[in-house]
Amino acid sequence: MESLKLDKDKLKDFIAALDSKKVYAPQKVGETIKFAPVNGDLEVSLDFANTTVPPKEIVFPQTETMFLFEQGGTDINLTKGGAEKVLLGVRPCDARAMSVVDNLFSWDIDDPYYLDKRKKITLVGLACLEPPLNCFCPSVGGGPASTEGLDILMTDLGDAYLFQPLTPKGEQLCQLSSELLQPAGAEDNARAEELHREAEKKITREVDIKGLAEGLPSLWKSEIWKEVAEPCLGCGICTYLCPTCHCFDIQDEMEGLDGRRCRMWDSCLFKEYTLHASGHNPRPSRRERQRNRINHKFSYFVDKFGVTACVGCGRCINLCPVNIDIVDILSKVKEAL
């Protein structure tokens, strides 16, 4: 598929041309950077690196009503599917994360809530030319210009964005605003490739994950987990803000006689996550919970789906209040193997 070019000052017009679809882009909402709907008059800035809240919340909202019911009634009122959405400025790691999570929600029984939203989004990625400090995407199979999961990859060429459509969906999107997009020249493509290579060189944090999937279970009783868990507060930052963490809980919530069945994010670092009705907890302390977090990402998920459930976005490192650093943990694990 041919590459195209969009002048930076036409970004607003490009968004306007997609009017049939709702466009989401990284924005400062309150004090948080997250993907939010673009309003007509809003200046869109794609200068944010990783958003604090990953775009997974667009396809897997923190709280989602599955259906409504009435106490004593016999009918349920299913939640209707959403609208087509375009996510603009998605970082390659977050797009890869969606491909990772797709495995789970289309395994066994297809999950209609997730898949409906997933099918209706178009992911317009933006290559990370200035990767933040704690990024380590190349170590887990990605890269600052990885195209996996994306429909279009954009690269900032200075005064214009290079558009590389990657899927038929991406091509269709480009056609919606064909008068704004110019064909890109060979030199633009070469420049983008050079920028991608330079960006990858800027990533300094790395870890070798070879052998982790097979090796991790052998460290079941290792002291590493105690060391990792000792400062852990047991909060949900690292899991909630992880683009691949996908655990959820389902609860019925009542207001008077009106009920709703909701699904909401859950975290394996919460003590009640594995708490049995009997009061027994098979993961009684943060040591077992942290062990699970690492094993799930680097061993169980790999066993089941053949992919690592970590895309190296660095959020869990950046946001942990006590500096529990997944790259550091994995390095220690590698040493112990």
Place this chain on the structure above:
Amino acid sequence: MVDLENLRTIAKETISREDVKYFIGWREGTYGFSVSPHFVREPAEADKLIFSPLCSNNLATYLTLAEKLPVPRGQEPDTRKVALMVKGCDSRAVVQLLVERGIEREQVVVIGCPCQGVIDTKKVEQLLGQPENVVRARWEKGKIICQLPDGEKEFIKEEVLAQKCLKCRYPNPVIYDILFGEKVEPWCQEEDFQEVKEIEGLTLQERWDYWQEKFSSCIRCYSCRNVCPLCYCEDCILDRLNPTWINRSVNISENTAFQLSRAFHLAGRCIECGECERVCPVNIPLMKLNKKLSKAVKEMFDFEPGLDPEAKPLQASYRPDDKEDFIL
């Protein structure tokens, strides 16, 4: 100048005591301005201890966060003491825990560390970005010096210190067994509650809008609750399912219920270490809520928590002349 040799000697001596389980301090983190709580059990581990303007974590939280797992049959519970380093604000948490009998005095060895204020990493990262290498920092003549890869950089306190430190009245530990370093002269005499007054000056609707915007960002990760040294109920209302006091749904109504419950439960108890606000990943100004309650408690009962280990908890003390003008 912080005498790290002395600190490490204190730690080694402390852990060699038969009645001490472990020693909690701080060590350098893995990148940039990061610092991590550090648990010392072996002498070699003591050599990683640091004390610098980057040591924000209130370690008193680990007194109640430590998990009490069932003791296997035939074994005795480990009742040895926990030694921990505390700054002025952190020491108030220890006092408040003693007042509430969350801990007993003989369970802790308190290493008091007079403090000249800690860096707000969000502020300093805005000025300098995120340096790749681990940054060291120190206090020097009322200034903060950061050691960066391209040399040292000097900051005045106002530029980089956490807000709570700029108005700190208790830089010296209010309780300790061992004092590490020399006491410092407090730089702020009176609490003016300026940031609370600013919000009080708004109309009801403006205040509501302000907090609704803040609370709508909340992702309910509960880091503010978990990091708080005084949020230590074994059975927290947030975790209860039967009855469900606060729904798991993340929406403005439940988030508001959560945040207000959290704040109210700290009335007359918050010692203003600012940890809740520091750890919040979505930057909710939680200390403004806590300070509002501190102000009310100060005005109504002339009480400040975490100063006197012999005091009664505010909510367990009644005086016939207590103000009652809040009763409608």
